[in-house]
Amino acid sequence: MAASVLHDLLQPSSIAIVGASDRPRPDFIGGLRALGFKGDVYAVNPRYTEVLGLKCYPNLLQVPGPVDYVISAIPAAAVPAMIDDCAKKGVKVAHLYSARFAETGRPQDAELEMEVLRRARKGGVRVIGPNCMGLYRPGLGIGWSGDFPRQSGPIAMASQSSYAAHDLILLGTPRGMRFSKVVGYGNALDFNECDFLEYFTEDPETKVILMYVEGVKDGRRFLSGLRRAAKIKPVIIVKGGKGEAGARAAASHTASLAGSMQPWRAAVAQAGAIFADGLDEMVDYGISFSFIESISGPNVGISGTGGGPGVLAADQCEEAGLRVAPLPDEIRQELKSRGTDIWDWVGNPVDMTILGGGLAPGELLHMMGRNRQFDVLISIISDPHNRDRIGPFEGEAYLDRQGLSEIKEKPLLVVVPDKSLDIAELDLWTTEFLCDIRTRLVAARVPVYPTVARAARCARAVIDFYRQKQET
Amino acid sequence: MAASVLHDLLQPSSIAIVGASDRPRPDFIGGLRALGFKGDVYAVNPRYTEVLGLKCYPNLLQVPGPVDYVISAIPAAAVPAMIDDCAKKGVKVAHLYSARFAETGRPQDAELEMEVLRRARKGGVRVIGPNCMGLYRPGLGIGWSGDFPRQSGPIAMASQSSYAAHDLILLGTPRGMRFSKVVGYGNALDFNECDFLEYFTEDPETKVILMYVEGVKDGRRFLSGLRRAAKIKPVIIVKGGKGEAGARAAASHTASLAGSMQPWRAAVAQAGAIFADGLDEMVDYGISFSFIESISGPNVGISGTGGGPGVLAADQCEEAGLRVAPLPDEIRQELKSRGTDIWDWVGNPVDMTILGGGLAPGELLHMMGRNRQFDVLISIISDPHNRDRIGPFEGEAYLDRQGLSEIKEKPLLVVVPDKSLDIAELDLWTTEFLCDIRTRLVAARVPVYPTVARAARCARAVIDFYRQKQET
Numbered sequence: 001m002a003a004s005v006l007h008d009l010l011q012p013s014s015i016a017i018v019g020a021s022d023r024p025r026p027d028f029i030g031g032l033r034a035l036g037f038k039g040d041v042y043a044v045n046p047r048y049t050e051v052l053g054l055k056c057y058p059n060l061l062q063v064p065g066p067v068d069y070v071i072s073a074i075p076a077a078a079v080p081a082m083i084d085d086c087a088k089k090g091v092k093v094a095h096l097y098s099a100r101f102a103e104t105g106r107p108q109d110a111e112l113e114m115e116v117l118r119r120a121r122k123g124g125v126r127v128i129g130p131n132c133m134g135l136y137r138p139g140l141g142i143g144w145s146g147d148f149p150r151q152s153g154p155i156a157m158a159s160q161s162s163y164a165a166h167d168l169i170l171l172g173t174p175r176g177m178r179f180s181k182v183v184g185y186g187n188a189l190d191f192n193e194c195d196f197l198e199y200f201t202e203d204p205e206t207k208v209i210l211m212y213v214e215g216v217k218d219g220r221r222f223l224s225g226l227r228r229a230a231k232i233k234p235v236i237i238v239k240g241g242k243g244e245a246g247a248r249a250a251a252s253h254t255a256s257l258a259g260s261m262q263p264w265r266a267a268v269a270q271a272g273a274i275f276a277d278g279l280d281e282m283v284d285y286g287i288s289f290s291f292i293e294s295i296s297g298p299n300v301g302i303s304g305t306g307g308g309p310g311v312l313a314a315d316q317c318e319e320a321g322l323r324v325a326p327l328p329d330e331i332r333q334e335l336k337s338r339g340t341d342i343w344d345w346v347g348n349p350v351d352m353t354i355l356g357g358g359l360a361p362g363e364l365l366h367m368m369g370r371n372r373q374f375d376v377l378i379s380i381i382s383d384p385h386n387r388d389r390i391g392p393f394e395g396e397a398y399l400d401r402q403g404l405s406e407i408k409e410k411p412l413l414v415v416v417p418d419k420s421l422d423i424a425e426l427d428l429w430t431t432e433f434l435c436d437i438r439t440r441l442v443a444a445r446v447p448v449y450p451t452v453a454r455a456a457r458c459a460r461a462v463i464d465f466y467r468q469k470q471e472t
Numbered sequence: 473m474a475a476s477v478l479h480d481l482l483q484p485s486s487i488a489i490v491g492a493s494d495r496p497r498p499d500f501i502g503g504l505r506a507l508g509f510k511g512d513v514y515a516v517n518p519r520y521t522e523v524l525g526l527k528c529y530p531n532l533l534q535v536p537g538p539v540d541y542v543i544s545a546i547p548a549a550a551v552p553a554m555i556d557d558c559a560k561k562g563v564k565v566a567h568l569y570s571a572r573f574a575e576t577g578r579p580q581d582a583e584l585e586m587e588v589l590r591r592a593r594k595g596g597v598r599v600i601g602p603n604c605m606g607l608y609r610p611g612l613g614i615g616w617s618g619d620f621p622r623q624s625g626p627i628a629m630a631s632q633s634s635y636a637a638h639d640l641i642l643l644g645t646p647r648g649m650r651f652s653k654v655v656g657y658g659n660a661l662d663f664n665e666c667d668f669l670e671y672f673t674e675d676p677e678t679k680v681i682l683m684y685v686e687g688v689k690d691g692r693r694f695l696s697g698l699r700r701a702a703k704i705k706p707v708i709i710v711k712g713g714k715g716e717a718g719a720r721a722a723a724s725h726t727a728s729l730a731g732s733m734q735p736w737r738a739a740v741a742q743a744g745a746i747f748a749d750g751l752d753e754m755v756d757y758g759i760s761f762s763f764i765e766s767i768s769g770p771n772v773g774i775s776g777t778g779g780g781p782g783v784l785a786a787d788q789c790e791e792a793g794l795r796v797a798p799l800p801d802e803i804r805q806e807l808k809s810r811g812t813d814i815w816d817w818v819g820n821p822v823d824m825t826i827l828g829g830g831l832a833p834g835e836l837l838h839m840m841g842r843n844r845q846f847d848v849l850i851s852i853i854s855d856p857h858n859r860d861r862i863g864p865f866e867g868e869a870y871l872d873r874q875g876l877s878e879i880k881e882k883p884l885l886v887v888v889p890d891k892s893l894d895i896a897e898l899d900l901w902t903t904e905f906l907c908d909i910r911t912r913l914v915a916a917r918v919p920v921y922p923t924v925a926r927a928a929r930c931a932r933a934v935i936d937f938y939r940q941k942q943e944t
Contacts, residue, residue: 103817104814104816104817105816105817106816106817159780160780161779161780161781161783162779162780163777163778163779163780163781163782163825164779164780164781164784165780167780167781167854171891171892173894174891174892174893174894175892212780214780214783238784240780240783240784240787241783241786241787242787242790242791243786243787243790243791243796244790244796245786245787245789245790245795245796245797245798245820245821246783246784246786246787246790246796248786248798248819249782249783249786249819249821249823250783252817252818252819252823253778253779253780253782253783253823277925278784278788278923278925279781279784280923305635306635306725307633307634307635307636307725308631308632308633308634308635308636308637308639308684308686308712308725309633309635309636309639309751310635310721310725311633311686311712311713311718311721311722311725312636312710312712312718312750312751314713314715314717314718314720314721315712315713315714315715315717315718316750317717318714318715318716318717318718319714319715323717324715324716324717324718325717326717326720342576344576344577344578345575345576345577345578345724346724347720347721347724348717349717349721351721351724351725353635382639416892418890418891418892418922419643419646419890420643420646420647420888420890420910420920420922421646421903421907421910422645422646422907422910422911422914431893435893435894438892438893438894439894442894448892450890450892451750451752453749453750
């Protein structure tokens with residue numbers, strides 16, 4: 001039921017920003033404009049007659065047309081009366097950006113929050129928040145920041161922390177994450193994590209579910225929702241407030257009671273969901289499940305590096321639970337018949353530093369892709385040591401030479417390093433080269449990871465998810 | 473003895489590159505020029521009369537002056553005769569970049585390698601390699617790449633894989649790593665990991681020792697060297713060839729017999745050395761020990777983020793073994809007496825999203841620094857969500873406002889995220905902002921990490937090292 005309620009509530013035709021101003025933070029009106037919201041937008045604030053080019057109304061009741069959705073940016077003390085106005089105006093849902101409620105730890109603020117809930121219930125107004133950024137839904141042009149992509153995609157996220165959601169969107173965008181809807185829901189006074197989880201489980205636009213959770217209001221309902229969701233779609237969870245200090249921080253952040261970690265982690269894993277250690281890892285899993293259809297087994301072919309880094313790549317794949325099989329005899333024989341002088345020396349991982357003698361870098365990757373002993377391929381783009389060999393900024397030619405432009409035989413994960421840069425190096429060839437490569441791969445819907453360990457961990461998670469799905 | 477031998481051998485006054493050419497890979501002559509080597513450089517190759525502006529001699533014996541150090545870039549088969557020339561010429565040490573010896577796995581190549589050793593022993597020539605890049609010693613202007621910094625520093629590295637050393641130098645440079653000497657030693661035919669470890673232990677220029685090791689020739693000598701070294705200097709080890717596939721790759725890389733991992737890890741830890749999982753973590757430890765004098769205890773004050781990321785920061789510090797204490801009462805009282813309205817709400821980590829009311833972001837960090845309950849500070853630079861609040865590209869002003877320009881009270885670790893970038897974003901404000909901040913901090917000898925988890929792990933390692941040192 002919550003699922004269909006949210007389905008209706010989260011597609012408003014008209015939005016009023018109560019507490020609108022000319023120098024807003026966050027800039028909700030700017031976000032709606034940048035993302036291309038097609039519905040009516042109203043500014044409400046008794047102190048202005050115009051805000052950012054919009055006529056400004058002194059209060060909600062003066063707004064001429066109907067208002068489906070309110071964004072409240074007014075101080076906490078003024079929220080109860082505004083909720084009454086929402087009820088009178090027939091507003092369906094109020095997103096309370098307004099904060100300083102229960103999270104301050106002060107009894108009077110917690111009481112004020114309860115008063116908001118009483119009035120909302122009485123007036124039939126549903127509430128998102130308080131103390132949150134609310135909805136990002138690129139398909140409808142709704143969102144709290146114009147920095148977010150306008151393009152939508154298969155990933156949904158419910159995040160108790162809107163700051164975490166914001167970071168995640170910006171972290172994930174260059175790696176190809178695109179979203180169906182993201183909700184930062186803060187103190188979860190009315191709608192909570194269970195409601196969003198159930199909604200995303202049903203949502204046909206959503207293929208992958210991400211959740212950042214500090215406290216859970218109803219553990220039993222959450223776990224049963226998680227079990228149901230994880231049978232259908234991958235669910236990735238980051239838990240905030242794992243330790244003593246984190247739990248204390250969570251309490252003063254969203255007034256959450258973060259439970260003890262060990263039972264949490266066990267219950268989440270048992271429900272079939274995937275635990276991520278932080279937002280970076282959540283991005284890794286998010287792109288993996290949105291780009292990779294499935295991986296049928298753990299046998300990985302690795303190419304693109306060499307020497308010690310190649311040895312470490314093999315180690316990291318094995319540590320993540322992949323199997324790095326020796327190069328099959330068929331491939332060695334093929335190499336031998338072609339007169340390749342390192343046919344008996346080259347292995348898996350393919351050591352790029354020993355390649356030569358007429359063997360193009362990508363050829364072995366393709367051979368492994370065509371060989372039935374391999375289930376998945378990992379290719380590593382190195383910070384190139386020999387720039388002059390590659391030529392000025394030709395990412396496309398490089399990808400061709402690496403054979404990465406046309407890998408179709410098996411799922412492919414690519415490692416492109418993130419690099420700390422000195423300001424003096426900002427114009428450097430390497431940065432542009434690596435960014436160009438990453439952008440081209442992402443455009444081709446290839447998942448890209450900054451390290452081998454992270455790619456390998458994701459490959460394993462994809463294998464496990466689809467295996468588990470087959471079994472149920 | 474090996475220590476003093478290496479001390480003498482690794483400061484040559486004259487270097488000959490045997491197998492020099494106009495299109496060399498790697499460009500040893502270019503490296504010596506770029507790094508400013510002051511001694512004599514000779515090119516040797518019977519096919520040329522001039523190479524890269526240097527007169528080229530047909531063989532070593534024709535070189536007019538004395539030659540201390542030879543870099544051999546000729547094919548493996550020609551190396552034994554060249555070693556005889558070295559002996560006749562009085563060359564002290566031959567670095568064999570030449571490869572395709574035992575690492576190919578072919579018996580005749582292993583035999584050739586043994587022949588090289590026999591002739592070297594007979595002629596009194598010491599050997600580095602084969603199959604490696606040899607020496608980077610910025611203080612003398614020696615190195616195999618002009619991309620390396622000319623400035624020297626307190627970090628030494630011995631690396632069985634020169635590719636790993638190369639990656640590490642380039643990874644570490646923008647984060648402030650500077651080196652006394654780095655040796656890529658490949659197949660370790662003559663000098664091996666024990667020799668370099670013992671040398672670095674004695675070396676007054678070296679404060680931190682890094683080692684990338686695949687196989688160890690003499691386990692007992694290595695562990696006793698490690699125990700001795702780790703009492704004096706932090707020793708960070710990355711082990712390549714941990715698993716089955718990695719060990720196989722190590723064999724075909726440097727002909728190493730990578731031992732089983734569990735006993736290795738236990739022995740290394742027992743010897744007091746620090747195990748790093750990969751090169752990224754090795755850079756983390758390297759900058760930590762070169763910039764931080766000591767940390768006296770686990771109590772950390774955290775500032776600079778907020779919301780969910782702040783909660784996760786607290787979790788990650790606790791997971792790494794730090795203690796995230798509540799904000800002490802003295803600080804709350806000081807805040808109250810100054811009329812700060814969130815005096816009872818703000819905590820540790822300091823939630824930047826609730827700051828306001830006349831409290832500058834860095835002030836709480838300084839208060840924690842002055843308070844005896846804290847031993848170490850971690851400050852987190854976020855990808856700024858509100859660019860207009862900061863203004864165009866003013867990293868210095870931002871650091872001032874964060875109070876990071878003058879933290880002297882306690883050791884400070886700063887988190888500056890690495891960000892995957894889309895090529896279209898390359899000119900973006902955020903990239904330059906983060907790079908500018910990182911560069912300024914590194915110039916002030918502040919260690920910078922891409923994530924809180926990695927900063928926290930290093931703080932813990934520094935605490936443990938100095939505690940252990942006090943006890944011995």
